[in-house]
Amino acid sequence: MTTAAIPRVVVVKANNSRLESLCMIAATAVLVAATLVFAKVNARVDHTPPLMDWQLRAFDLKPTDQAIFNALTVAADTVWVWYEDTKTWTPVEEMQSEETGVAPFALDANWRQTGEVQWRLDRSFSFEGATAYFGNNGKVPGQSAYLLVLGHTHKGVSYADQSTIWLHPDPRAAAPRTLNRDSLIRNGWKQVVSHTGDVEVRQREWNPPL
Amino acid sequence: MKFRILAALLLLAVGIPAQAAAAHKLRVGVTLHPYYSFAANIVGDRAEVVPLIDAGFNPHNYAPRPEDLKRATTLDALIVNGIGHDEFAFKIVEAAGMKDKLRLIYANESVALIPVAGSGGDMRAVNPHTFVSLAAATQQVYTIARALGKLDPGNATFYRENANAYATRIRRMKAEFMSQLTQADLAHFRCATMHDAYGYLLQEFGLQIAAVIEPRHGVQPTARQMADTIARIKDAKVDVLFAEKYFASKLSDTIRDATGVQMYSFSHISDGPFTAEKFEQEMRENLTTLVRAVHASGERH
Secondary structure (H helix, E strand, O other): OOOOOOOOOOOOOOOOHHHHHHHHHHHHHHHHHHHHHHHHHOOOOOOOOOOOOOEEEHHHOOHHHHHHHHHHHHHHHHHHHHHHHHOOOOOHHHHHOOOOOOOOOOOOHHHHHOOOOEEEEEOOOHHHOEEEEEEEOOOOOOOOEEEEEEEOOOOOOOOOOEEEEEEEOOOOOOOOOOOOHHHHHHOOOEEEEOOEHHHHHHHHOOOOOO | OHHHHHHHHHHHHHHHHHHHHHHOOEEEEEOOHHHHHHHHHHHOOOEEEEEOOOOOOOHHHOOOOHHHHHHHOOOOEEEEOOOOOOHHHHHHHHHOOOOOOOEEEEOOOOOEOOEOOOOOHHHOOEOOOOOOOOHHHHHHHHHHHHHHHHHOHHHHHHHHHHHHHHHHHHHHHHHHHHHOOOOOOHHHOOEEEOOOOOHHHHHHOOOOEEEEOOOOOOOOOOHHHHHHHHHHHHHOOOOEEEEEOOEOOHHHHHHHHHHOOEEEEEOOOOOOOOOOOHHHHHHHHHHHHHHHHHHHHHHHO
């Protein structure tokens, strides 16, 4: 006759189980806190100006509008440099010439590809302290009408020597009668906010530009 | 007699620093090859242009070296791209203890940036390759000239005039190649690029990029990304792939075999010696390639 062995379950508790649990909780808490601090310290601060409802972000533009917008920002710089030397605003015809070739005005392959927009220089806003290059009648479906405003007088105020670019969703929009901001907004124009290198540098939190 | 000697000594004391100041040429550092060309053409012989790191180093995996740190301490100003292609410069400046001393000239300060093709939503990354372009290059030339003029007012007019002349040369080069595309059918031209270095250049010619192969420079796409890209190339009827002249990649061969695209190579203007002519020379080669690719594509349609 055999006797079946009765299994015995013995629970062995660690001597310092309570301490181990506390250590684990503390370690987890330290890890979480360190992660939060790291995230806070290394967070990319968004220096992008908030967008108003009458503004568009350049990154959101359709390819044709974006190409024309970028060309206009370069053209604005070029026109300023020439203005410093000649004290006159460069006529569109001059920028259309094969030799000078300033986009988006130059009548070249890029101009055809971006809708053959009809450009003109409007000096009639000089009493407002501004000059404008206006472009409409582009042929690419969905493209806009364009307005480059160069604010040039009233030195000492915030808008002197600044350029702004506006888009109108109707490519056949008429030239504005005034460059007053509220009037432009009322008439459906939207100002394009560009992501410049300056903004990007601030995003990266390096030294501020000169 | 005593009075004469005193007067002579006084004149010497006043004159020496003035002469020294007049003789002091700015030492202007640059991070990337195009900035060497831009700066050299702006300053002529009135300032010294110095590459921050020697030619031949890959900026993408650069670690600061003692001679670079030493060089950084000798500069009056440093021209940087500042938006993602020359992070090594900031490591050097910091390691050399020049962070608050060295004047940084951000060439892209007023350049309107474009997103990396294919990056979307809130994660859109900025394309830092403004220096492989023509229009954005002229804008950077003006910015650099203005900044150097502030640092060296005596030569400000000289710098501005040189910047103007250089920008005019760049515009003429663009016009020259644009005229070769007068009869081309750009509307049906579809291209992809290995790396997103050519977004600005192609945009200036009214061209759009249908797909970018590498998610980041030198980063191989995963098998899934590769399959998606190949599908995108086929869907968009892409028939030209622009690879990089200095970066041979088996990936481009794989894509060519899978899709039948024609391969061309652009220069990223980031290799070889730093010279004043480099930007114009390599952009001219790039534009020649672009015109060839557009015409060949047109013949196939």
